[in-house]
Amino acid sequence: GAGVSQSPRYKVAKRGQDVALRCDPISGHVSLFWYQQALGQGPEFLTYFQNEAQLDKSGLPSDRFFAERPEGSVSTLKIQRTQQEDSAVYLCASSLSRGLGGYTFGSGTRLTVV
Amino acid sequence: DQQVKQNSPSLSVQEGRISILNCDYTNSMFDYFLWYKKYPAEGPTFLISISSIKDKNEDGRFTVFLNKSAKHLSLHIVPSQPGDSAVYFCAASAGYGGSQGNLIFGKGTKLSVKP
Numbered sequence: 001g002a003g004v005s006q007s008p009r010y011k012v013a014k015r016g017q018d019v020a021l022r023c024d025p026i027s028g029h030v031s032l033f034w035y036q037q038a039l040g041q042g043p044e045f046l047t048y049f050q051n052e053a054q055l056d057k058s059g060l061p062s063d064r065f066f067a068e069r070p071e072g073s074v075s076t077l078k079i080q081r082t083q084q085e086d087s088a089v090y091l092c093a094s095s096l097s098r099g100l101g102g103y104t105f106g107s108g109t110r111l112t113v114v
Numbered sequence: 115d116q117q118v119k120q121n122s123p124s125l126s127v128q129e130g131r132i133s134i135l136n137c138d139y140t141n142s143m144f145d146y147f148l149w150y151k152k153y154p155a156e157g158p159t160f161l162i163s164i165s166s167i168k169d170k171n172e173d174g175r176f177t178v179f180l181n182k183s184a185k186h187l188s189l190h191i192v193p194s195q196p197g198d199s200a201v202y203f204c205a206a207s208a209g210y211g212g213s214q215g216n217l218i219f220g221k222g223t224k225l226s227v228k229p
Binding site for chain 1: 118148150155156157158159160163203205216217218219220221222
């Protein structure tokens with residue numbers, strides 16, 4: 001597709017449930033980022049991939065968060081044993097290369113943990 | 115501690131007038147700055163950027179000014195249009211073109227342009 005596609009758009013999870021969020025970046029984009037945006041806040045960096053390599057995961061808030069991009073295209077962000085504080089919009093962005101700041105963001109997945 | 119600050123949560127402007135959105139930063143290592151625009155239920159859309167070697171960058175109705183000594187940047191929209199109504203995020207990164215590239219975002223300013 002022409003843009004970054006994320007699915008699902010909305011996810012309601014019971015506390016303790018595992019969730020998986022998917023990101024389809026723009027074809028050919030080497031760099032892929034995940035950001036978390038809490039209500040009333042700006043997006044906060046979670047993790048970065050260059051092709052299939054996860055080069056930076058310093059923003060992941062706990063070991064319950066795990067991301068992968070096994071073939072260097074589609075990426076999945078997995079959250080285990082969800083907690084209420086995980087409720088946020090999870091944004092995926094892709095770029096031709098890391099140095100360029102004009103990333104293209106997807107519309108995000110709104111996760112609500114009840 | 116917030117490294118990128120947008121101290122005005124909201125701004126209301128009349129159509130046709132200038133909108134000025136402000137952003138301050140604390141990290142002197144930041145060398146690349148961006149503005150994103152966000153509509154409800156959509157992801158942020160890249161608007162305009164500036165590197166630290168410049169003090170101004172212009173693209174149509176949008177101009178970004180950078181004052182490195184004051185660690186301050188601003189986005190000017192002239193003339194403002196109702197379609198500009200959105201949340202505007204200021205973002206910064208360190209090591210443009212180098213090993214860094216993660217964006218640090220402010221909390222955003224909601225701009226309302228009234229007809």
